[in-house]
Amino acid sequence: MPPKKNFPLRLDPKLYEVLERWAQDEFRSVNSHIEYLLRDAALRAGRLPSARPAPPSDPAGEQALAPPKKGANAGAEQPEE
Known part of the structure; x- marks a missing residue:
């Protein structure tokens, strides 16, 4: 990790x-x-890339469909356990 930038803050x-x-209160x-507060504000404002990768976007705006169920009771609801 690169060294942190030092500067005076009034x-x-x-x-x-x-x-x-x-x-x-936050044990910091x-x-x-x-x-922490500045990083959070920058993330919320979209000025800092997120540490988590964004979920892949579907250009057509459609969600992937689950494959069809196999078997005799494919459309029947399963009893609760």
């Missing part, structure tokens, strides 16, 4: 207190909580 003292309490440092 915050309103009251906002820092809120972040400090919030970080404690203030620095890591700010990074």
Whole structure:
């Protein structure tokens, strides 16, 4: 992983207190909580690629159909167990 970028950040003292309490509630440092919040905001805004691969899209907008069931009772409902 590449090294993290260091830079000074000036915050309103009251906002820092809120972040400090919030970080404690989440068992994080203030620095890591700010990074978490910024990463989450960037993901939600679509500015950061998701860590999870997106599900494949169907250009026709149709869902794949399940193969037909085989056997005599193919269309019958199964009793609950």
